[in-house]
Each structure stands twice: as C-alpha cells, then as structure tokens.
Amino acid sequence: MLRKEECITLFSNLQQISPQEEAEAEAYFETEFEKERLEFLSDQLTCNKETAVWAAKILYHSAQLYLIRENTEKNIENLIPGFKGIRDVSSILSADLSLRFLPQVIVALNSIDPEDPLIPLLESILVQFHYSGIGYDLGLKNVNWQEELKDKTYRKLYLERIVEKKDYKLAEIPFINKLITAEFGIHKDAFWRELKTITEDHNENV
Template sequence: MENKSPFLDTLFLLRKEGTMTIFADIQEISKKEEEDAATYFESEFEKERLNFLSDKIPFSKEAALWAGKVLYHSAQLYLIRKDTAKDVQKLLPPFHGLKDVSAVLSADLSLRFLPQIRDALHVADAADPVVKILDEILVQFHYSAIGSDVYPEKISFEEGLKDQTYRKLYLERILENKAYKLAEIPYINQLLMAEFGMYKDVFWRDLQIINSEPIKPQSGEISSTG
C-alpha cells in the first residue's frame, strides 16, 4: 500500500483495530509524523491513566516515540527485508533514556503489540537476528511481554515493583494473561495471593501457592532493572 503516513497508519490501525498494514517500503519518519504521533500517544496515555488510579505518572514522549518506531519498523521488517540487513540496528535501537515507570507505561502503548510481531518473525525464521533484538527489547520492557514466550530472567522484581501503581498494573496483566511462569515466581506469587485474599479461587483457582519468605511492604519508584 502507499500512504502519506505509513508510520501513523500502522500505529493507529494496531491500536484501534488490532490489524497491521505492510507498506511498499520502509520510509523515513518525518518530524511532522513524530510530532503527530507524540500528540496521539499522549492522548492515548491520558485515557489509560484513568486505570492507573494515580495522576502522578507523567507521559514520556521520548519512550513513546521510541517504542512507536520500534513497533513500526518491526512490522515492516516482517515482509520487507531487501537491503535492510545493514540498517537493522538503526531501525531497532535500544532505549537510551531513563527507564522509569513513566517510560515503561508510555512505551507500552506500542510495545504491547510487539510480542505478536516477534512471534510471527520467529515462526518465519527462528534464527532471524531481528527476533533476538526484539527479545532483548521485550526483556528490558517486560511489562509489555507478559503473556508471551519472552521470559525476563535475572530480574530484581523486589526493586522493579516498588512503585505501587506499576505493581498493581503488573499484577493485573499477569492475571489477565494467566502468565503462570511469572505468577509462580515466589515474590510475584506472594504479591498475587495478598491481592486475592480469601477470593483466590475466584480469581485464579489453579494457580499454585508458592511458599517463601514473607515479603516486605513496598513503596518508591521502579528501578532500571524493572
């Protein structure tokens, strides 16, 4: 397809309709497109903020735009690979900004769709270097990978889930996706059981209760490891 703004159309269709459009080639993203995308992401962030139960988490334009570009380029690389090998690192760069709660939740506006693209690429070619890059991104931003096959090993959840709002959203997404592998991590398991209380079987009947040391009350901000 040809369009005046492949970047914006890809983002909009994925978020609104869950569909992906592949364009004729990978075009440069203009400054105007970036500004329009930032405005769109900020409006979407404000809508989702209603579920945060907190008005203290600001929108991160830097993280949202970075994630939007990663999503767009990943989608296009699913079919368009001619003469792209030399540009993959440029098209899918790591995030160099401050990775706090604001960045994680702003990036998630796009990155929540990345596991599906990653899986499609993996089915096509498990040795595809793009798959490895996307895995690294999803491990770093593992909130967006909950429910997928990408598993964040060696993560300090005690540090990463200090922020009360982020912890609530993280646990809710684990429950929503029935992410057993995460839910059976002792620390995560205890947090979930504390939230379920006597209604554990109502929320998640077949989730095992993992015995471990009692957890300490948490407060503060997400660290760079979370």
C-alpha cells in the same frame, strides 16, 4: 489503527518517518496515555513522549521487517535502535502503548524463520520493557522483583496483566506469587483457580 482496531497497514517499501509525523505521534500518545492513566488512577505519572515515539518506531519497523528484508541487514540497528532514555515507571508505561503488541510480531517472525537475527534484538527490548512482554516467555533471570515492583501503581498494573495473560511462569515466582495471593485473598479461586500458592523459599528469579 493498531491500538483501535488491532490491525496495521504495511507498505511494500520502508517508509521514512517525517518530523511532522513524529510530532503528531507525540500528541496522539500523550492523549492515549491520559486515557489509560484515568483507569489506573494516578496523577503522579505523565507520558514520556520521546519514549512513546521510540517504541512506536520499534513496533512499526519490526512489522515492516516482517515483510521487507531486502538490503535491510546493514540498516537494522538504525531501524531498531536501543533505548537511550531513563527507564522509570513513566517511560515503561509510555513504551507499553506500542510495545504491548511486539510479542505478536515476534511470534509471526518466528513462524517464518526461528533463526531470524531480528528476533533476539526485539526480545532484548522486551527484556528491558518486560511489562509489555508479560505472557511471552522472556526468561527474566536478573530482575530484582522487590526493586522492580516498588511503585504501587506499576505493581498493581503488573500483577493485573500477569493475571490477565495467565502468565504462570511469572505468577509462580515466590515474591510475585505472594503479592497475587494477597491481592486475591479468599477470592483467589474465582480469579485464577489453577494458580498454585508457592510457599517454599527458593530463588525468586525466573
């Protein structure tokens, strides 16, 4: 429902996710990944089903925790576990099937309680999977952008989402700014008139 209609059903108590539901989710995310893969025209990437299900659980549980917090403090790390797999382009894009919605959950949590300990936990996941956090201010201080964006498909998708979300902070990192400017060429103003062209050679971190 969230992916098709941008809405989610929340329950009045935390629901256990059965192995059968996990298997069904794996099949679903594999299909969704294939649909999106057709758009970015790469036959080198396959869905990392385990990562896709992990990300879906993170999103589902964080949305549930927006409503239900009674007796959840001790269990929060089980509900929002850290990523244990290998972070590569396939896992980043597989996780993004769900994690792209996580910033909206964080904003909702922040509106209720800015001191909520769940917020930094979720933000730390988005720092690791920051493609899903484009448009949300994460303060990405330790990213080596040349290394991060070396894959051509991922680089193209990353730049496109920066432009889509009009993320000025990322777009004005010199390395990224140079890539975006080169991508736009003489048509830059048609895509993003307000974006500055960064020419000075300064720290590329944000």
